[in-house]
Amino acid sequence: MNEKMEYLKKDKNYTKVIRTEILFTPFLVIFPFIVGILFLYNWYNLGFLLNDPSYDGELLIGIIIIIGNLIFDIPFIKSLRKLAKDKKAQ
Amino acid sequence: MVKKKVKEKINNTKKKLIDTKDKINSLDFDAHWYRRVFHAFGASFLFYYILPDLDWINALKFWVPPILVVIAIMLELLRLKGLLSSDHFFGLRMYEKNRVGSYVFFAVAILILIRFFPQQIAIPCILCACLADPVMGEIRYRFGKKSVYLIGYLLCMFFFLVAWIKADDRLMIIAAIVGAFGAVLGETKKFWWLDDDFMIQMVPAILLLIVWYAAPMLGFTLPEPIIYPGLMPW
Numbered sequence: 001m002n003e004k005m006e007y008l009k010k011d012k013n014y015t016k017v018i019r020t021e022i023l024f025t026p027f028l029v030i031f032p033f034i035v036g037i038l039f040l041y042n043w044y045n046l047g048f049l050l051n052d053p054s055y056d057g058e059l060l061i062g063i064i065i066i067i068g069n070l071i072f073d074i075p076f077i078k079s080l081r082k083l084a085k086d087k088k089a090q
Numbered sequence: 091m092v093k094k095k096v097k098e099k100i101n102n103t104k105k106k107l108i109d110t111k112d113k114i115n116s117l118d119f120d121a122h123w124y125r126r127v128f129h130a131f132g133a134s135f136l137f138y139y140i141l142p143d144l145d146w147i148n149a150l151k152f153w154v155p156p157i158l159v160v161i162a163i164m165l166e167l168l169r170l171k172g173l174l175s176s177d178h179f180f181g182l183r184m185y186e187k188n189r190v191g192s193y194v195f196f197a198v199a200i201l202i203l204i205r206f207f208p209q210q211i212a213i214p215c216i217l218c219a220c221l222a223d224p225v226m227g228e229i230r231y232r233f234g235k236k237s238v239y240l241i242g243y244l245l246c247m248f249f250f251l252v253a254w255i256k257a258d259d260r261l262m263i264i265a266a267i268v269g270a271f272g273a274v275l276g277e278t279k280k281f282w283w284l285d286d287d288f289m290i291q292m293v294p295a296i297l298l299l300i301v302w303y304a305a306p307m308l309g310f311t312l313p314e315p316i317i318y319p320g321l322m323p324w
Binding site: 006007008019020021022025028029031032034035036038039041042045046054055056057058060061064065068069071072073075076079080083084087 | 118119120121122123124125126127128129130131133134136137140176178179180181182183184186187213217220221224225249252255256314315316317318320321322323
């Protein structure tokens with residue numbers, strides 16, 4: 001990898017710093033799914049039940065948000081589990 | 091006797107809390123995937139368009155996005171001045187050490203789009219930055235540069251087709267071709283002072299704004315919004 005594209009390394013003194021990645025991760029993973037489901041909820045109640053096709057956009061955007069996030073959440077969670085396993089093995 | 095038991099319980103709870111804290115602190119995060127997830131998370135800002143059309147919600151919609159952007163800019167200023175450690179900013183790249191982090195560019199572009207552009211332009215541009223950009227990055231990372239442009243172009247084109255689905259077929263195709271071209275161009279043009287997270291959103295948005303104003307002159311009817319203010323389950 002190009003040196004410029006490498007990630008900044010953190011100090012190992014974790015207990016003294018706020019680890020933003022720990023604070024943010026649940027939110028980063030869960031919130032997009034809540035939003036995606038809200039889109040589907042709107043499509044179902046206003047579009048599907050009332051037979052109004054003008055709400056189909058909500059269905060498409062909801063699906064895009066959910067699938068788009070799943071594509072990256074799965075390898076992210078896998079990488080978390082792998083790093084935890086590697087640490088245990090050490 | 092009772093006091094002793096209570097003290098023991100408190101000590102056990104304290105020990106458990108310390109163990110849990112140690113476990114959490116020992117967690118390692120992969121910066122690469124964290125950055126990708128952060129990108130994809132940005133798609134949830136489309137939530138803005140689905141919020142119900144109520145006075146107090148409209149007031150929040152007006153004030154909250156700029157406040158969040160100002161907070162991000164202030165944090166970056168503090169980091170660049172050395173008043174806040176870079177340790178707090180997980181997933182930053184080396185080139186961002188002495189430059190404004192790309193998340194600020196990302197946020198500023200989203201703010202400009204939702205404030206000043208019609209949603210038919212803003213939504214696909216935001217999706218390009220949030221989903222197409224990390225996909226293109228991943229393709230470049232794994233398979234090299236050759237396939238990036240084609241796959242990126244097709245993916246961006248898909249987002250523009252979805253956002254202009256209510257337009258006349260010819261206008262929808264023109265918007266998709268122009269928008270996807272702008273997004274790929276924005277992603278590939280990198281400047282030290284201007285991040286591709288900004289360019290991938292603003293270049294297609296400006297090109298599409300030209301299409302937006304030219305369309306009525308060419309006899310096209312502009313499409314309806316793709317998302318309407320909705321219901322909340324509560």
